Amino acid sequence: MIVRPIPRALLALLVLCSTGCGSEDADALVVVGLTTDMAVGFEIDRVERTTRVDGVVTRAESLSYGGGELSLPSELALEPARDGAEVELTVEAFRGGEGSPFVTRRAATRAVSGRALFLPVSLDAACSAISCAAGATCAAGACVDPFIEPSTLADHDPTWIASASDACKTPSSGDPAVVIGQGESAFAPLEHGDVVPIEPGPQGGHHVWLALRVTGLRQMGSRLTVGGYFPELAFELRPFTSVVTLRRAGDAGCEIYGIRFQVDRGLPVASVRGRALDVEAVLEDPDGDVGTAAQRIVIAP
Structure with missing residues (x-):
């Protein structure tokens, strides 16, 4: 039996600072909702994530289940960026003992002044056997453009996590x-x-x-x-x-x-x-x- 003191939702602060970070116009927010349909601790052992703003790496981090750092679904709250900055997240999922990721997901959008955009990102089991061409990423078993227009994104609502699917709780799983x-x-x-x-x-x-x-x-x-x-x-x-x-x-x-x-x-x-x-x-x-x-x-x- 695997027993871990796991928090309800892991809040990892990814510092996204561009040339306008800290100035008055750095009021554009992006919040990532990271989910998976795979079982953390069994099918996923760790993830490595990298954030970029306008092509510049601002944060690179590795989180492991064994270290008590990895819990999904989770919310990645990104610090303010300037209006129009391109924000990109790359997440790589690893199995225990393996040195190469078996799923890689990228997602990108543009920060919008005065808004807190919600950017959903999923690590899908259906993508484990799919290799996409350069410039594309795999989502739900298909290769897609990682860039999502900010006008199509909803504003962040912290209650999203209560209805987010995971490996054991989906809309079709019914009552407990x-x-x-x-x-x-x-x-x-x-x-x-x-x-x-x-x-x-x-x-x-x-x-x-x-x-x-x-x-x-x-x-x-x-x-x-x-x-x-x-x-x-x-x-x-x-x-x-x-x-x-x-x-x-x-x-x-x-x-x-x-x-x-x-x-x-x-x-x-x-x-x-x-x-x-x-x-x-x-x-x-x-x-x-x-x-x-x-x-x-x-x-x-």
Whole structure:
């Protein structure tokens, strides 16, 4: 299970200063909304991004998931530029251990005095096998002109991120849904009353390995709370909470496995063997959407 303290939306300030930066006419803003339909931490390990103003590099930065710096979707707030300045962003996506990007996306526009333009930029899985000619970039699986006329761009609205698609939450994914399964290294389904083995933990106590199938919730930054209740013992286990990153599971949506849940906290292990345990999982994503699930299991004798 990959558990990271991931912020709701990473705000990276990219300094865009041209010859007019700092002067009274540097009041044109461009805000980039960076999204992807790939799973960060699994399909994307890091991104490298470069910004240019009128052809001059103003910022070059590398952000990695392992370093806790990469979270998508995210908002890249660019500092004021002069009216008419051409602003360009190049984003390269890398898999873990690879030295060459497998997706490269460019986007450009012109800053407009008195406006905060919203420039959407996506890293698309459909572009991983496409090589575009010089002067073009890949978006949604097709080679296109990276320049977007500012007159076609909307003004920045900070609420955009709540409706932005990602690897696990899309307009077609429906309401949040969570299914409890089991498994340390893969998801396996659970039926009501299934017997589940326990094993000793590295720091004492005994645990079961749980897994979740999830739809309609963000791939990154969702807060997971797992609790349990032994009805025969009238004993409630203290819940635990962590921030998790989901992986894609094809048509099944997304999933997480390897969730270690201690079942004898505050109880002798002998007293829980052979007992029914009602498990509840609650997953709340950064948008405030919540999915819940409950499942009765029986601890192995």
